[in-house]
Amino acid sequence: MAVRKKQLRLVVTFHTTAGAMAAEQLCRKLGLEGRLISVPRSVTSDCGIAWSAPPDLRSTLEARFQEAGIDTAGCYELFL
């Protein structure tokens, strides 16, 4: 059975689930790679939803989210 290697990912967290939903909608519209995930336990004990993307998209995502008025809570680079 193949072992799934952990990869470095950018994890963007939001203050509300609605923020994560808006981020997903925007990234789909712009064709930016990524997906919604449950916020990793190592980031917070909250049980929210985060956006996981390749780390090289960090500056693009930060700029796009700011332009769209999507309020982020934090950006983390984690092996997932």
Place this chain on the structure above:
Amino acid sequence: MKQQNWFREHGVILLTGVIVGIAAIVLTACGNPKNMGFCIACFERDIAGALGLHSADKVQYVRPEIIGIVLGALIAAAAAKEFRAKAGSSPACRFVLGLFVMIGALVFLGCPLRMVIRLGGGDLTAVAGLAGFIAGILVGVFFLRRGFSLGRAYPVRQGEGMILPGVMVVLLVLLVAVPGVLRFSEAGPGSMRAFWVISLAAGLVVGVLAQRSRLCMAGGIRDAVMLQDFKLLSGFLAIWITITIGNLIIGNYNLSAVSQPIAHSQHLWSFLGMALAGWGSILLGGCPLRQLILAGEGNGDSAVTVFGMIVGAAVAHNFGLAGAADSVAENGTYVVGGIGKAGMAAVVLGFVVLLVITLTHLPRKEQA
């Protein structure tokens, strides 16, 4: 290897599920009502009764399990430096949502955790509740996808985050030092209780583990549906399996849809009651157990939700909204329990209120 990774990632949540299951079995063996080792809704209802907020004399007792869960979560959060006092996310709406989640749960006769415990005892009447709970969660997820939000919480002073733990400490002091000021049931479910030290210890253990694992009955199904992430759901399943095995070992497993402890056979209203609880839990961001844990971590909005649930329990019993268990009459006839017209009206009103709160917290067109 893949299996090893799976167990590493799911270890804490699986362990939590197993311990919660064992704790529920032990509490029942030590005196709690059958299939009610834990029930957040029922135990908050008992606390409301003990404080005189309702006068249903069979359901009055300050349940140390609730105190233990909140204080356990506080201890775990403080030890991990995760205690964060925050509040301000539509507290009034949360109070009302908590109230109707409680009414829905008491119509069914149990919170989502007790629903799983009932299933683990072989109670087939709980299947309707499970179906309703899933349906309610799907409705909630539908609106989450459309941007539903009660707004963000903001950091507040530490004291705000200590409100519910503080209330729990006061309740514990009253229970142990001045029980005369409280009401205690002499018959019925409220009179069936494990020794308070055992109940408190079980609550503390569950509170610590649930804080570490983020165990949530509603969150498990939400994550599975929205994110195809089955981690939280595995905790839910671990409780079910552990309780099933435990009940089989001690001979308490009774696979049947009749004569189940503190349960009724009005399946439609079990379905609708838990649909109300499931939808409300998704809007609140967690099931009743999760609200206690979040309040223990310093979330003032969850503390308000818990107060809403306690008031909801009082309303449910003062206005005859809660379900009555099936029973056997003196002549041996099986009497189907359930809810009356007032309870049915309350459930319908609950759906209307949830819909209004949902629609008024969707993004406006220019925001969408």
